[in-house]
Amino acid sequence: MIFLEEIFNMTEALLGEGLNHFFLIELIFFSLDRSLLYFLVWLVFRWSYLKIRKNRWPVKNKRREWILNSFVFYILLLIHLTVFRGGTSLSSIELHIQPLSVINWVPLVETIKLTNGISMFSYYYNLYGNILWFVPMGFGSAYLLKEKHSFLRTLSIGFLVSLSIEVLQYLLDTGIPDIDDLIFNTLGTILGIWCFHFIHWIRAKRNKKQDKLVSKKE
Known part of the structure; x- marks a missing residue:
């Protein structure tokens, strides 16, 4: 370090x-x-x-x-x-040839298995961690796209980033590719987009209220 x-x-x-x-x-x-x-x-x-x-x-x-x-x-x-x-x-990047069987293709199976572990920490981290880590993806992408932002365009960015991570984990053998990660990351992106729209709505409502106060004073 x-x-x-x-x-x-x-x-x-x-x-x-x-x-x-x-x-x-x-x-x-x-x-x-x-x-x-x-x-x-x-x-x-x-x-x-x-x-x-x-x-x-x-x-x-x-x-x-x-x-x-x-x-x-x-x-x-x-x-x-x-x-x-x-x-x-x-x-130190090295490509690893692995069988496709190492990928967890079936949704939620591996996540549910984590509930049978010694503690529930791994389950909570896998579920909520994968969601929360992608909330900034949805919010940041929506904000930076500005007028080009649309729900599907911003959602596709989060989906493609998550997919790229899973592919790199497979190619570099630095993690276990899991469809659950893709699902939870996409959900996190959606939450981020909703947060962006909610904050935008709050600001628009506040600005509208201020404009009314100004017009009354005039």
Whole structure:
């Protein structure tokens, strides 16, 4: 690790032996550390692009720029959490020829099996984690598409990203491709789209109320 090694070592000393699912915390630390590195590279390229392009600097729409950068960091983190796990990185990619039988094709079977485990943590993480991790996908895609946004177009982005993750897990042997992940990720994208429309509705309603107050004063 480059940025978070000391914090991770402290966390491992406190929780490493007493927490059954500490490997998830380790995965999160590793993924955050790698994502921060690539995000800094992105910021350099983004800043250079804005400086070179005329009328792009200083940034006029700061909210959109903030959401764009947050979305890029989210994508980087998502890729490292799901594909480049453990010691896997861009420099150590190897394709693995696997039989198609390793893929879980039947919906909900593997998820239901998790309810028979020692604890329900794996079940909750697989179900709700896969949904919640893709809520930013729906919200961020809808916001950044602006007038090009439509429910189906934004939903297709979340679906294709999830499908790409499953395909990469299969090709790189860094995870078990599961149709449940695709289903739950798509549900998370839908929730994100709904959140975007709900916030947009709240803002439109507030602006309309303010316009009425202004017109009354005039």
